Amino acid sequence: MKKILITLALLAITAVTAQAGPEEDRMAFIKYYKAKFPSVPMEEYANGVYAIDPIGRENWEAIEEFPPYEPFIDAGQAMWEKPFANGKGYKDCFPDGPAMADKYPSWDKQQGMVMTLPLALNNCLKANGEKPLKYKKGPINNILAYIAFQSRGKVINVEVPKDDPRAMAAYEDGKKFYFTRRGQLNFSCATCHLQNTGLRVRTEILSPTLGHVTGWPVYRSKWGTVGTLHRRFSGCNNNIRAKALEAQGEEYRNLEYFLTSLSNGLELNGPSARK
Amino acid sequence: MKIKTVLAMLVLAFGLLAGSAAVLAGGMKADAAMAADAIAKAEAARKQAASVNGEWRDTGKFIKQAQEAAKAGEHDKAVKLAKKAEQEGRLGYEQQVSQSELKIPSYLKY
Amino acid sequence: MKKTVRLVSTLVIIASAAWLTGCTGKPTTKEAPKAMAAQVDPAVVAEGKAIAVNRKKGNCLACHMIEDEPTPGNVGPPLLAMQARYPDKAKLRAQIWDATAANPESAMVPFGRLQVLSDAEIDKIVEYIWTL
Known part of the structure; x- marks a missing residue:
């Protein structure tokens, strides 16, 4: 009986410690995309959707000849x-x-x-x-x-300090936001940018989460100007028929924290141009 | 005799008028109250959804449209819009509450 | 005598069952669904189609290919051979109403549960999709 209790206690402890931290999350995402796009080298993810969209890429490279930003x-x-x-x-x-x-x-x-x-x-x-x-x-x-x-060429290196549990809580909060379905259309960030990355909604290829934060601010042809990452968050939330949250509010900042941590190791290349 | 009849008729006529006016006014009032009630319920549902970051994009818009319709005396339209908004508020709230625990999807392997 | 009756009726049941499964189980030829769909009011099918392709309504093409319709996405499977895939129309309706009921990780919008479409609109869409 005692043995069983000890085993159970040990299991409970390992279950808690096994909760994935930022580095485990990043490795899981890398593993996922590597399996999905085996020929795409890691550093390419800094180019967003153009890492996996050869046709869009040609057009993008032409735009970059005379950068609109x-x-x-x-x-x-x-x-x-x-x-x-x-x-x-x-x-x-x-x-x-x-x-x-x-x-x-x-x-x-x-x-x-x-x-x-x-x-x-x-x-x-x-x-x-x-x-x-x-x-x-x-x-x-x-x-x-x-x-x-x-800042071009600098390498993303977000740290979630271990000496302040509130930092991990903020990271976890961003992670939860990412995986939570919201809006009338019931999508999470993960639905489009993880589960279905590379597939098309109408003619648009869904971009990978890795590299989502490297190129901001972005000149979007759709906007006709340069906009911030949090403007894009709002737009995304709007598209799924969720009410956009406040730019630079806690939720979007924590989401940015999580997303940027996932892109650790990628080079910053902003500003950039997107459709 | 004649005067009595006229008086009686007058009383009857007044009574009828007052009665129908009361019925009419009562109907109007009930509609306005119903619209106000539906809008209040919708607003409460919207706020509850917002409290868990679960508000949907158009819920506030429907409430606004309901308020405008109520103001214009289109109470049926106001109630209909408010009910829709209330449903959205309820669904948006439930959507978030049902996901209060973070669940990593099975397709992401650690 | 009783035995013969029982035998005959059993045979009839088996035969009709075989005929039925043959009908529904066989991947349909191009003509078969159209012939079957003819039983449904074509006006309802047309209304269903209008709702299905409307970007603010069903917007099915955002994720699904439909033959001869422009700019389809491919997040979901192409909408074809629907009667073979969904011999039971109610199952097709359930899938459109809330795909996450059968698979919580489904990316499909729960059109009925989250009231993106009304039940009447879904009924019409089902009639249209079933002709594909």
Whole structure:
């Protein structure tokens, strides 16, 4: 009897510890896509759907010859260099320079929350008495485009610190969001971008989750401009007939945390262009 | 005699008028109240869904349309729209509650 | 005498069962479903088709190929030989109403359960899909 109890207790402990952490999740996703697309090298996933869509890729490469996001990079550089009303500027908030997109999202232990780049930019503005930027459309995309361009080639390396259980909770929250069906159409992120990746909805090939975060902000032909990752989250939620959640709210930030962690090891290549 | 008859007829006529007016007004009032009630229920259901991040895209829109219809006196339309919104709120809430435990799908192998 | 009656009736039952399974089990030829569908009001089938291809209604083509219809997706299986695949029309209806009932991991929209379509609309769609 005692033996059985001990075995049961041990089993319970292993069941708890066996709960997959960020690295186990990432490896499972890699294994899944490798089985699905055996000929696609890992680094290709940074190119989003074009890693698995040879026809769309030709068109995309042609667009990249004259990148539609270029003017936004220039406008962003001007923003970066222009002093605020108090004489300070972004440079004072981010002394290591604009090549810093790989530092986000990160766990902010002091505030107990996931810090994203757009949030950090607005914190800088607010600290200097400037008006914060909107999180989906408009000038935030200029400064993000400039920072992304300066950060090209940096490797994603999101850490979920073990010394703060709230960090793992935020990661888990993002993971749960990813796997939860929502909206009247009852899709989860996973339904389209994991289970059915590579298949077509109408003429659109469903993109893989790995690499979803590498190229932001994105110039979308559908938008006719550059937009943020959280704008895309909203759009996706809208498509499945779920009410979009707040851009830079906790849910989307945690989702970004989870998604970016899954893309660890991939190179940043924003801004980018998509259909 | 004649006056009595006229009076009686007048009373009858007034009574009928007042009665039908009351019936009419009562019917209107009941409809408006029904619409208001349906809209309140829909709004409560929407809020409950939102409390678990389960609100659907068009639920708020249907409630707004129901309010506009009620304002325009189209109570049937208002009730119909509100009922639809309430259903959506209920379904959106249930959708999230039924998934309160994270379940990794079988196609993702660790 | 009784025995003969029993024998004959058993034979009849077996024969008709064989005939029935032959009818439903055989992968249908192109003509067979159309001949059978003729029993349904063609107006209902036409209405069902209109709902099925409407992007704001069934939008079946988002995920399913239907012969001669433009720009189909391929997340779900092509909609063909439906009577062979669903000899029981009620099962086809159940699948459209809520595919996650049979398979919780199904990607298909639960058109009935989540009220994307009304029951009347689903009835019409079923009649149309069954002709494919």
